[in-house]
Amino acid sequence: MQTLIEVRNLGIAYGRPGSWTNVVQGVSFDIARGEAFGLVGESGCGKSTVAYRLLGYGAVNSLAQTGEVLFDGIDLLKLDARSLARLRGKRIALVPQNPTTSLSPGMRVGTQIREMIATHKALPAGMTMERRLAELFALVGLPDVGHRFPHELSGGQQQRVTIAMAVSCNPDLLVLDEPTTGLDVTTQRQIIQLLKDLRSSIGMAMLYVTHDLALLSQIADRVGVMYAGQLVEVAPCDALLSAPVHPYSRGLIASIPTIDGASSGRGLRGMLRRDQIPGGCKFEPRCDFAKADCKSIPQTLEPVEKHRAVACMRWKDIEPAVAALTRRARSPRPDIDAGSVLSVEDLALSYQSPSVLRTLLGKADSIVARDIGFELKSGEVVALVGESGSGKSTIARAISGRLEPRSGKIRLDGDALAPVLRQRSVEQLRQIQYIFQNPDASLNPRRRIKTILERPLRHFGIKSDATTLETVLESVGLHAGYLNRYPEQLSGGERQRIAIARALLVSPKLLICDEILSALDVSVQSRIVELLQSLKKRHSVAMLFISHDLAVVQQLADRVAVLYRGELLQMAETATLLESPLHPYTQMLLQAAPGLRRDQYVASPPAIPGETSAGGQGCPLAGRCPRQIGTVCAESRPPLRKTETGFIRCHMPSIQLARGDQLAVA
Structure with a gap:
């Protein structure tokens, strides 16, 4: 195959004149036209630094000390800003990790794509702009959502929009920087299927930067493994894995x-x-x-x-x-007689429309969750899984007091919690700690790490000595040298570890972990999982663990609750649920989880943007369920049935689900 881009002996340093620190040394690889090349390694290994140089990007405090980046024979490291601007987007395009921060919140998504096409004068001859936009949305599996703002789309839909924007000028090379981080397994599969289809239809090459080797196995031809700024192995994907x-x-x-x-x-x-x-x-x-x-x-x-x-x-x-x-040996479940830390009873949640709209337009509140009930015991981990937009984080917000419930009760140690944060005691605030998915938004960029970690200690009046911060940093895989750094000087994985350390410092009773491992590489994930297991064992910390990674859930969780469109469809002990899933939706999630070998999984079409809230009369999975027959599921709400280790909400009895029977028409 013909080489499209070639990286030769690339060396990059960070710092300032007279004080440079090498972060990438001697990196060399090439990508052929139409080839998908994966770049993997632990957080901070330099893979994103290398990837952005393929677009001519470099931080103001970085310097390409050696090497060449040859794109069609042109060294990108020697091009001026104007030449690079003409190249970016038109011939080399980027799909960033976080679509929420890469899409302008004040512009409709159609306007943003239109701006890209107009800037590069890339509208095909004889085609109108509106027709081109509709064509691009169809290409990424979306209806015409050009009139919507980014916040009106789910995370997976936002990522599809960024991909539509990236391919709008039919580039030769697509650079993807962790494009599926934070997305649920079914949405990840949809994105990978989309990229494979685009690759075959447009013929573009890809550099795919990720820490998810299982997902990479479904798309990459070759993989380069980086460690400490150096390539240590390059091989065909199947051979490497x-x-x-x-x-x-x-x-x-x-x-x-x-x-x-x-x-x-x-x-x-x-x-x-x-x-x-x-x-x-x-x-x-x-x-x-x-x-x-x-x-x-x-x-x-x-x-x-x-x-x-x-x-x-x-x-x-x-x-x-x-x-x-x-x-791997699983840790035993906590004693069934252990005291209850958290109890959620008949919780219903909604996002209220502004009162003016409710009055003038008769617009009702949007119910996003209903009949949510579960219990967390001391030292127990309950995982909450489900697709993007199912209501997982909304439930976590209500438990933490950041969203007032529409109805229902939340109890901590048997005592009813006030519905909102400002009405809760300081001690209750300490006992429930929230670790957010995106550390970029939860860490103050203007404060050093030491100040960020000391703040909760001062707020809750907790005494500490000089070794307290160093000890907690070591527990999350960092060292004392990080204390004087700012968040921007850390990689994404390192920032998330700081966020975890901050929550652990105040010795909480309940940790709410909202996709906290999605931005971390597998080795750091393993350390954090071991840390969380140690915490639950030594200090009986209870955890509500929100995740889309079922393999991590298998390692950590004692029980799993499966959520879809605001309703709990199944809850069971982890081993039981993963080995013998009953509910059709649980089976769909497990089938979508990728392994380390390329498989023949066919992603289902993405959900159409629109009303996804709970509150319908029938089963929320109706219309998508592979085992649905007749109109029973769509017209009547499924009953709650007890199982050996939990419950399931389905019209079909558990024994029939286990046998694989079809639903009889009522």
Whole structure:
């Protein structure tokens, strides 16, 4: 295949004149026309830094010290700002990680795409702008949503809009920076299916930056593995995931959680400490196979097999990575007689329309959740799973006091909680701590990490000494050197670890974890999961764990509650739910979860933007359920049926669901 872009010996440093710190060294790879190349590695390894150089982007405090980035023979590192502006969007386009911050909140999404096309004069001859917009929305699986503002779309729909914008000028190369982070499994699959379809129809190449190797396996042709700013292995995707050669690649893949709890070896130990990198192999401090000379002899990427290169002089001496899968031991469920920490009873939630609109237009409140009821015991983890827009975070907001319930009760240690934050006591506020999904919005960018961590201690009057902050940082995989940094000096994964540390400092009884692992690489995920398991064991901390990653849920949760369009459809012990899912929607979620091998899963069409609130007369899954027959499901609400370890809300009895029977027409 013809090479489209080639990166040669790229070296990048951060700092200022006279004081530069190398963060990327000697990175070389190429991408052919129509090829999908994945770039993976732990948070802070430099993969996004490299990716943005393919668009000519660099932070004001960064410098490309060595190398070339050749796009169709033109070195992007030598182009002026005007030439780069003509190139970006038209021939090389970007799909960013967070569509919420990349889409202008004050502009309709159609206007934003129209601006891109007009800027690059990329409207096809003989086609009107409106027709082109409709064509682009159809291309990404959306109806015409051009009149909507970004906040009127779900996260998955927003990401589809950014993809429509990125491909609006038919670029040759699409750079994707964690495009599915934070999205639920079914939406992730829809996005991957969309990218595969676009690749075949438009023929564009892709650089896909991610920490999700399971998802990458569904789209990438080749993968480059980065560690501490250096490529340590480049190989075809299937070969890398089935038989990794470099010790770091082996540990990274072994760290990936699976739904069945199986492991293919030992995961990564320790963490990257750039201040302790030796002069030889950078991975030596964490390598299980290191010898004395590894510490002093630098390793560079060298061809070892056809289409594979590895930066390890001992790769031939290491036993093959393929090993029998072993099942990870699950921690036992907490004692059933443990005291109740949180109780939610018949909770109904709505977002109120402004009173003027309700009066003038007769507009009713939008009910987003109803009949929500569950209990959390001391030391128990209950996972809340479901697609984007199902109401998971809305329920968490109500429990934390940031959204007043329409009806129902929330109790903490048996005492009824006031519906809103301002009416709760200081002690109740301390006992419930919320860890948000997006640390960019939850950490003050103008304060150093030390100040951010000290603030809750002062607010709740908690005494601390000099080692308190260092201890909590170590517990989340960081070190004392981070205390004097600002959030902008940290990677996304490091910022999230700071947010977790801040919540842990005040010793809460209940942690509300809202997609807290979605931005973290698998090795850090593993450390955080171990930390949370330790907390629940040693301090009996209860957790409401909101996640779309069912493999992580398998590791951590004792019970799982499945939510869809504001209604709990099933609740069961984790092992029971994952091994024998009963509800058709639970089965759909499990089928969508990707493994480390490319599969034949076909993503269902995305939901049409519109009313997704709870409150309809029938089952919320009606019209989408693969086991629906007749009009029973659409016209009558399914009953709540008890199961051995929980409940299920379905017209079909549990025994028939387990047998795979079809619903009989009433």
